[in-house]
Amino acid sequence: MGARRIASFKTTSTECRSVSTLLKDAISELLIRHGPSRAPAIEPSVLRLARRLPEGRGDLRGAKNYEEIAVRLKTALGRGERLTKAQARDGAWCLWQTEVAIAEEPDLLKAFLAQVRALRHKASSRALAFSYLISFQAGGPGFAAVASVLRDLASVMGEPFEVLHHKLQIFDEERGPRLIGDAAFAKRKSPAAILEESGLRLQQVLAGGYVEPCARRVLQRAAEDLRLPALERLDFIQLVAVKGGKLNFPTHKDLVANALLLPHRDREVEKNIKDRTLDFLVSLEGLGDPRTRSGNWVGIPQARDVAINWLTELALRQFLDVVAAVNPNVNWPYRRRFWEAMHKSGAISGAWVVLDSEGTKEAHRRFGRNVPFGRFGYGSSGVQAGHAVLLLRIGSGMCAEWSFDGKCRFWADSQRKGAPELYKPQYDADELRTGNRYAPVEEIVHIPHQGQNAWQHKAARRISSMTGERFNSKDYM
Structure with missing residues (x-):
C-alpha cells in the first residue's frame, strides 16, 4: 500500500515537473517571439513621494523641542563636552531661533563651531547652512563666524552648496547677496529664482532672511538704472518685492x-x-496714498514728490475723464484744455476729486480700485446723478470746480477755517458751494468759451493773483 502511494507520488511529481517544463518552454517561446514586457516596474508609493520632495528637506528642523535642546547644548559646551553628530546637527537650529540663542554668546558659539568644523559631518554641516540662510540678518550676532566655517565645509555638504559657494559666494555675508542680486537684476528674475536655478529649492530658504539683502540689492539697482523700460520696471519690481499683494x-x-x-x-x-x-x-501696507498717509513717505521725499505730482494729474483725469464718460458735454473739451494747462504750468499743487456713485463705478473701472477719492455724503442736497467736484490747491487758496453747469469757485485762503479741505473721504455738497461760514471770493460761470469775456480769462486772472504767475491765453484757450 505504502509502495503504491510512493509510486503514485513519484508519477504525479514527474507529471508536474513535465507540465512546469512545458509552461516554461511556452513562456520562453513567447518572449522570443514578442520580446520582454515593457510595462514599467511598479515603484512603491513611499519612494515616489520621497522622489518629489525637495533635496535637503531632511536637513531642516525636525519635530523636536529645540528650546530644551538649546539649554542642554549650552550646558554641554560650557563643560567642554564633546558633541555627537546628532547634537551638532540639532545644535545648528539653536543658534538664533531659540530663547537660549547660542550665537549671542561668543564663547559658546566659538566652541560649537570648532566642533562642527572638526566633525566634518555632512548632515550637521548642511543643517548649519540651512539655519544660516533661513535666519540670516546682515550684521547680526554670529553670522560672520558661521559664514567662515561654512566656507570651509562647503565641500563636505555636497550639492547644491558647493556650487553655490563657488559660483555665487553664498557664504560671504557681503559678496553673496550682492552677486545674487546682480544676477537677478541682469536676468530680470527674483533672487529666489536664481537660487532655485542653482539647486536650492526649499521654500523655507527661498523666503528666508538671506533673500532679503539679495532683493534689497535688486531694488537699489533698479532705482539707479534709467534704461529699464517703464512697464518692464513695474512688472519686475512686483516680481521681486511682492507675493499675494503683500x-x-x-x-x-x-x-x-x-x-x-x-x-x-x-x-x-x-x-x-x-x-x-x-x-x-x-495698495501696499506701509505706504498708501502720500496725500493722506504722508508719514509713511517721510524717508523718501523725492519719490513722494513724484507720486504726488502723478496723483494730482490723476485727480484731474479722474474728474475730466469720469465726467466726460457719465455725462458727455460738447463744452467739456474747453474745461479739459484749461485745467490741463494750469497743471502743466505748475499752478496746481494738490488735487482731489469728489464723485457720486455713478462716478465711483467709472473711476474704479478706469483707474483701479486702490487710488482713493472723495464721495458725496448721503443726503447731500443738489447732487445729480454723475455730479462731480474737482478740488484744487492753488497757491495759498482753494478752488472747487463743479461738473455739469456748476460754477468754478475760489477761496483766497485754504488754511482759513471754513474753506473746503483736500483729501477727505466724504463731503457735504453745500460746503463745496458756499464753504462753511467762509464764502468763496469769486464764482465763475463757464460761459462764454471764446472772446475777451471768456470764462477762461477770468479764471486765469484769479489764479494769477493767487500764485503770482502769468499765463499765456494761447496755452489755455
Missing part, C-alpha cells in the same frame, strides 16, 4: 517706491503706466 519684506517699502518712481522724475511716462504704478503703490 511685500515680501515690509522694510523694503521705501526701496520699492524709489525703484518705481525715482527713474521717472524728469521723464514723460505713459498715463497707463502711471495709473498702474500708483494703484500698486497705494
Whole structure:
C-alpha cells in the first residue's frame, strides 16, 4: 500500500515537473517571439513621494523641542563636552531661533563651531547652512563666524552648496547677496529664482532672511538704472518685492517706491503706466496714498514728490475723464484744455476729486480700485446723478470746480477755517458751494468759451493773483 502511494507520488511529481517544463518552454517561446514586457516596474508609493520632495528637506528642523535642546547644548559646551553628530546637527537650529540663542554668546558659539568644523559631518554641516540662510540678518550676532566655517565645509555638504559657494559666494555675508542680486537684476528674475536655478529649492530658504539683502540689492539697482523700460520696471519690481499683494519684506517699502518712481522724475511716462504704478503703490501696507498717509513717505521725499505730482494729474483725469464718460458735454473739451494747462504750468499743487456713485463705478473701472477719492455724503442736497467736484490747491487758496453747469469757485485762503479741505473721504455738497461760514471770493460761470469775456480769462486772472504767475491765453484757450 505504502509502495503504491510512493509510486503514485513519484508519477504525479514527474507529471508536474513535465507540465512546469512545458509552461516554461511556452513562456520562453513567447518572449522570443514578442520580446520582454515593457510595462514599467511598479515603484512603491513611499519612494515616489520621497522622489518629489525637495533635496535637503531632511536637513531642516525636525519635530523636536529645540528650546530644551538649546539649554542642554549650552550646558554641554560650557563643560567642554564633546558633541555627537546628532547634537551638532540639532545644535545648528539653536543658534538664533531659540530663547537660549547660542550665537549671542561668543564663547559658546566659538566652541560649537570648532566642533562642527572638526566633525566634518555632512548632515550637521548642511543643517548649519540651512539655519544660516533661513535666519540670516546682515550684521547680526554670529553670522560672520558661521559664514567662515561654512566656507570651509562647503565641500563636505555636497550639492547644491558647493556650487553655490563657488559660483555665487553664498557664504560671504557681503559678496553673496550682492552677486545674487546682480544676477537677478541682469536676468530680470527674483533672487529666489536664481537660487532655485542653482539647486536650492526649499521654500523655507527661498523666503528666508538671506533673500532679503539679495532683493534689497535688486531694488537699489533698479532705482539707479534709467534704461529699464517703464512697464518692464513695474512688472519686475512686483516680481521681486511682492507675493499675494503683500511685500515680501515690509522694510523694503521705501526701496520699492524709489525703484518705481525715482527713474521717472524728469521723464514723460505713459498715463497707463502711471495709473498702474500708483494703484500698486497705494495698495501696499506701509505706504498708501502720500496725500493722506504722508508719514509713511517721510524717508523718501523725492519719490513722494513724484507720486504726488502723478496723483494730482490723476485727480484731474479722474474728474475730466469720469465726467466726460457719465455725462458727455460738447463744452467739456474747453474745461479739459484749461485745467490741463494750469497743471502743466505748475499752478496746481494738490488735487482731489469728489464723485457720486455713478462716478465711483467709472473711476474704479478706469483707474483701479486702490487710488482713493472723495464721495458725496448721503443726503447731500443738489447732487445729480454723475455730479462731480474737482478740488484744487492753488497757491495759498482753494478752488472747487463743479461738473455739469456748476460754477468754478475760489477761496483766497485754504488754511482759513471754513474753506473746503483736500483729501477727505466724504463731503457735504453745500460746503463745496458756499464753504462753511467762509464764502468763496469769486464764482465763475463757464460761459462764454471764446472772446475777451471768456470764462477762461477770468479764471486765469484769479489764479494769477493767487500764485503770482502769468499765463499765456494761447496755452489755455
